[in-house]
Amino acid sequence: MEQHPKLTLDWALRCLERALGDLNDGPAERRVRRQFHQLLLAIERDSRDVPLASSEESLYSEPARIR
8 A cells, every 4th residue: 555645755854854963064964954944845835735635634734724
């Protein structure tokens, strides 16, 4: 059975984040961390634009607000 793409993405990002934490603190490493942060922001922004199926909604989004 295939994993849901968001689960796979979440796992990959967490592993990358952990690996970045083990880097030294030179200029190249800081640049990589900034780029990773920009990637996270882009993924977060993009994920808001993608509608989720109702069965997946409870796993990945906040509950709907009553207006």
